[in-house]
Amino acid sequence: xxxxxxxxxxxxxxxxxxxxxxxxxxxxxxxxxxxxxxxxxxxxxxxxxxxxxxxxxxxxxxxxxxxxxxxxxxxxxxxxxxxxxxxxxxxxxxxxxxxxxxxxxxxxxxxxxxxxxxxxxxxxxxxxxxxxxxxxxxxxxxxxxxxxxxxxxxxxxxxxxxxxxxxxxxxxxxxxxxxxxxxxxxxxxxxxxxxxxxxxxxxxxxxxxxxxxxxxxxxxxxxxxxxxxxxxxxxxxxxxxxxxxxxxxxxxxxxxxxxxxxxxxxxxxxxxxxxxxxxxxxxxxxxxxxxxxxxxxxxxxxxxxxxxxxxxxxxxxxxxxxxxxxxxxxxxxxxxxxxxxxxxxxxxxxxxxxxxxxxxxxxxxxxxxxxxxxxxxxxxxxxxxxxxxxxxxxxxxxxxxxxxxxxxxxxxxxxxxxxxxxxxxxxxxxxxxxxxxxxxxxxxxxxxxxxxxxxxxxxxxxxxxxxxxxxxxxxxxxxxxxxxxxxxxxxxxxxxxxxxxxxxxxxxxxxxxxxxxxxxxxxxxxxxxxxxxxxxxxxxxxxxxxxxxxxxxxxxxxxxxxxxxxxxxxxxxxxxxxxxxxxxxxxxxxxxxxxxxxxxxxxxxxxxxxxxxxxxxxxxxxxxxxxxxxxxxxxxxxxxxxxxxxxxxxxxxxxxxxxxxxxxxxxxxxxxxxx
Numbered sequence: 001x002x003x004x005x006x007x008x009x010x011x012x013x014x015x016x017x018x019x020x021x022x023x024x025x026x027x028x029x030x031x032x033x034x035x036x037x038x039x040x041x042x043x044x045x046x047x048x049x050x051x052x053x054x055x056x057x058x059x060x061x062x063x064x065x066x067x068x069x070x071x072x073x074x075x076x077x078x079x080x081x082x083x084x085x086x087x088x089x090x091x092x093x094x095x096x097x098x099x100x101x102x103x104x105x106x107x108x109x110x111x112x113x114x115x116x117x118x119x120x121x122x123x124x125x126x127x128x129x130x131x132x133x134x135x136x137x138x139x140x141x142x143x144x145x146x147x148x149x150x151x152x153x154x155x156x157x158x159x160x161x162x163x164x165x166x167x168x169x170x171x172x173x174x175x176x177x178x179x180x181x182x183x184x185x186x187x188x189x190x191x192x193x194x195x196x197x198x199x200x201x202x203x204x205x206x207x208x209x210x211x212x213x214x215x216x217x218x219x220x221x222x223x224x225x226x227x228x229x230x231x232x233x234x235x236x237x238x239x240x241x242x243x244x245x246x247x248x249x250x251x252x253x254x255x256x257x258x259x260x261x262x263x264x265x266x267x268x269x270x271x272x273x274x275x276x277x278x279x280x281x282x283x284x285x286x287x288x289x290x291x292x293x294x295x296x297x298x299x300x301x302x303x304x305x306x307x308x309x310x311x312x313x314x315x316x317x318x319x320x321x322x323x324x325x326x327x328x329x330x331x332x333x334x335x336x337x338x339x340x341x342x343x344x345x346x347x348x349x350x351x352x353x354x355x356x357x358x359x360x361x362x363x364x365x366x367x368x369x370x371x372x373x374x375x376x377x378x379x380x381x382x383x384x385x386x387x388x389x390x391x392x393x394x395x396x397x398x399x400x401x402x403x404x405x406x407x408x409x410x411x412x413x414x415x416x417x418x419x420x421x422x423x424x425x426x427x428x429x430x431x432x433x434x435x436x437x438x439x440x441x442x443x444x445x446x447x448x449x450x451x452x453x454x455x456x457x458x459x460x461x462x463x464x465x466x467x468x469x470x471x472x473x474x475x476x477x478x479x480x481x482x483x484x485x486x487x488x489x490x491x492x493x494x495x496x497x498x499x500x501x502x503x504x505x506x507x508x509x510x511x512x513x514x515x516x517x518x519x520x521x522x523x524x525x526x527x528x529x530x531x532x533x534x535x536x537x538x539x540x541x542x543x544x545x546x547x548x549x550x551x552x553x554x555x556x557x558x559x560x561x562x563x564x565x566x567x568x569x570x571x572x573x574x575x576x577x578x579x580x581x582x583x584x585x586x587x588x589x590x591x592x593x594x595x596x597x598x599x600x601x602x603x604x605x606x607x608x609x610x611x612x613x614x615x616x617x618x619x620x621x622x623x624x625x626x627x628x629x630x631x632x633x634x635x636x637x638x639x640x641x642x643x644x645x646x647x648x649x650x651x652x653x654x655x656x657x658x659x660x661x662x663x664x665x666x667x668x669x670x671x672x673x674x675x
Contacts, residue, residue, distance in 0.1 A: 017062040022055035049378070054410050057373040061417055070362030072424045078364045085429050086483040088523050090357040093487070094249035097531060098179050102230075102259075103251045104134075107179055109230050110254035112171045116141050117229030117266050123187045131591045132575050133187035136176075139227055139266045139304065140168060140191065165191055174536055179252075181530045182546060183575050183592045183626055196308035197226065197270055198294040200317040201279060204324070209284040211320040211327040216337035218318055221278050223307040228266040232256040235356055245357050266304035293317075310334075367422040368441055370415040372448040374407060383407065385449050405454040408443075415447070416440045427479055430520045434512045437475040473508045480515045487522050491515050495613040496557045496604070511557075518554040525551050530623050532573065539649045546571050551621050552596070556614055557604070566638045570597040572645065576653060577662040593627045595665050597641060600632030631668050640664065 015021060027041055030051070041048055073080045073087075082089060098104045101120045108118050117139035125131055169189050176186060199222055205214050224231070235248060238258045248258055272290045279288045295305070310316045313331050320327045374383040382388035382400040392400075419441040420427075427437060443451050477493070484491060493511040518525070524547075531547035549571040553559045558568045574590040596618055604610050615630055622628045633641065644664055648657035 017059070019052075019055050019059050022058055023052060026051045026055060046381075049381075050407075053373045053376050056376055057410070057414055061414055061421075064365075064367060064418070064421060067365065068360070068362070070360040071365050072362075072367070072421065073428075074362035074364055075425070076364065078362065080359075080362055082359070084431055085425060086486070086519055086522070088487075089359060090245065090249065091253060092523055093527075095253035095527070096251060097181065097528060098252050099181065099530075100251070104176070104179075106230060106259060107252050107254055108172055108175050110232075110256045111175045112168065114141055114168050114171070115139060116224075116227035118172070119266075125591075132183045133185055135187050136172060136189045138168060138172065138189065138191045139194070139229070140165075177534045177536045180532050180534075182532045182548065182594060182623060183573050184532065185575055192266060193303045194266075194306035195295055195303045197305040198308045198315075198317055199275070200291040200293050201275065202289040202291075202319045202321060203279060204286040204288075204321045206284050206286055207322055209322070210337070211322065212329045212333040212337045214282060214284050215316075215318055215320055215329050215334055216341055217282050218279050219307065219309070219334070219338060220341050221282065222270075222275065225274070225278055226267050226270060226305045226307050231260045233258055233260040239356070248356055268304055270305055368418050370411075370418050370441070370443070370447050372407070372411045372443070373414075374404070374411075374449055383449070387449065401450065401453055404448075404450045408448065408451075408454055411443065411448055412440075415443055428483060430483075430516060432476060432479065432516070434476045434509065434516070435472050437472050437479070473512065476512055477515065480512070480519055483519055484515075484522065487526055489518075489522055489526065491518055491555065492613075495610055510560075514554065514557055514559065517559055521550070521554070525554065529621065535576070535649060535653060539646055546573075548594075548596075548618075548621050552614075552617060555617055555621070558599075566635055566642070567599050567602060570638075570641065570645075571595070572597075572661075572665070574662070574665070577648075577658040577665075579655065579659065579662075592625055593629070594622070595629045595631065597638065598630070598632050599635070599638055601635050605632060629665075 027048075030038060030041070030047070038047065043049070043052075070080060073085055075081070096103075098107050101122075104120055105118050109115065112118075115138050119137040119139075121135045121137070123131055123133040123135055168191070172189065173186060199219070201218075203214070203218065205211065234257045238248060239245075243258065270293065272293075275290050275293075276288050279285055310331060313328075316329065316331065316334065320329055375385065377383050379386060381403065382392070382396075383404055388397055388400050416439065419439040423439045426432065443455075445451050481491065491514070493515070496511055496514070497507060528547040529551055533546050533549075534544050537544050549569055552569045552571075556569065572595050574593045574595065578590050598611075598614060599605055605614075611632065618628050618630055641661075641664060644657070644661045648654070648661050651657045
């Protein structure tokens with residue numbers, strides 16, 4: 001069969017919201033409802049004319065509904081309050097808490113500029129299984145006094161170590177406790193001892209290069225290589241080199257930038273081949289000749305290397321040549337150039353990009369503005385701004401008013417659609433008026449010619465009363481659930497009903513308030529769901545609690561009771577209460593185990609169905625590697641726990657207080673207290 005010699009006409013799919021589609025649907029509905037009495041569907045028919053004008057007015061609403069989303073969210077100043085809209089910027093929503101060893105190293109190196117490197121080692125059980133405890137090995141910067149003393153956390157301020165050492169340890173401990181996850185703790189901190197490595201080499205440089213600058217660069221790259229650690233590049237530079245935002249947002253977001261390279265530990269050796277490669281890669285270097293290098297303290301085989309800085313001109317072991325002529329660089333010039341490089345290298349710590357991904361910009365639009373469909377009618381109908389001629393009979397004028405009253409029904413609905421469209425930023429927000437999800441606006445003589453002639457003023461009041469009586473809980477719930485779903489979160493309200501079969505208005509409003517409160521904190525609740533409490537901060541701060549405690553408090557309706565004395569959920573980690581010889585002692589397992597306490601005397605908490613739902617919620621919120629004990633306490637037991645807990649916290653986790661608290665938590669009769 002021969003192929004067609006012409007290009008077939010492209011059949012465009014009909015737009016469901018076009019004028020033609022609206023008109024077709026209108027004609028079909030008229031035929032369905034009045035086909036036995038209305039048989040003329042041609043353009044000259046007045047009914048068809050009215051239908052076409054209404055369809056045309058609807059296309060204007062469709063046009064506005066297709067504006068970019070930011071246009072519906074901007075305020076009168078053209079700005080979008082992203083937090084209010086429940087829409088978080090990528091820099092807030094995507095980065096995670098530190099989870100891996102590299103994550104912890106990244107945040108510690110970013111927050112503690114006094115160290116060049118930190119190595120983190122997991123402390124296992126005797127059988128090799130993890131415990132959640134970590135050993136930190138710190139490498140201070142060359143200018144920091146390094147005692148080389150190993151000490152556990154409890155001895156971090158001992159008199160045997162200098163103030164610089166204590167300050168470094170305290171900063172590292174503070175960063176870790178602020179960002180640690182559930183069931184993790186520090187076992188010990190070691191400041192690595194270091195021996196000096198004296199660099200010796202002859203370097204030929206290109207003509208026109210600054211010898212002092214290249215010499216300073218040699219000392220810088222060799223010092224960084226010996227220290228190991230993490231090298232950062234700025235976010236702007238990473239983006240310009242083709243790094244995707246997804247890669248940048250992987251892990252925690254820090255001031256220093258993105259990881260360019262990482263080495264787990266400081267070096268204990270510096271082979272000549274590595275020295276050659278590092279120096280040869282420096283721009284401006286022509287050739288390199290290395291010589292045997294000196295190490296102070298040859299017996300310190302377990303020590304890491306630290307680049308030795310010369311104390312005078314004669315101790316500079318790297319000689320610079322240009323055209324085979326020696327260029328002597330003074331120690332003063334070397335240090336001046338090195339300080340410039342050092343400042344440029346460490347200035348990235350404040351080079352945080354607050355807007356890695358640009359945010360959409362909206363345009364201010366008058367979405368409420370509405371002009372009646374009457375303006376588009378042929379003049380012969382008399383419903384436009386010109387009205388009817390003076391020569392018209394009273395009957396003709398009455399018929400025009402009658403048509404206006406008929407058109408008012410359509411115009412008012414379309415005007416209210418635009419009013420709702422104009423209030424979308426109020427509906428889709430954390431500041432939603434939960435009692436009002438429908439909006440209306442009053443037409444005027446300018447927007448609807450003859451409005452005062454056909455509209456009863458009391459009718460507007462009755463319309464508003466009708467809208468106010470509309471059921472709001474279902475629509476408000478769906479709006480809030482949509483915003484929560486953007487973050488993969490959901491909120492069930494059925495288990496929170498306390499009065500049995502029927503909900504009161506007070507209960508419905510309270511549950512909506514719980515949903516709104518959950519949405520306002522969705523960023524921290526999702527990102528910090530595995531976060532632990534910072535026990536270095538004062539107790540009682542609502543912002544300083546574990547992630548699972550915050551999430552359970554919101555999902556189970558305890559958030560409003562959080563600040564009360566007893567009512568609310570409590571979470572504590574057993575690993576923090578461990579005795580000194582906890583590995584050898586018999587008893588319950590302490591690692592990767594938490595205790596969740598609920599107020600069992602509250603009316604809702606006595607319901608077996610609610611207890612079952614609470615247990616399911618704990619299982620779904622708890623990290624997979626952590627086991628949760630659940631207890632329902634009496635009021636006296638909760639008061640006792642709070643007293644022991646506060647004493648233990650204020651005593652800085654003193655062991656006798658920890659033993660008392662651990663004995664209290666492990667003394668419950670699980671058959672009676674646990675579900």
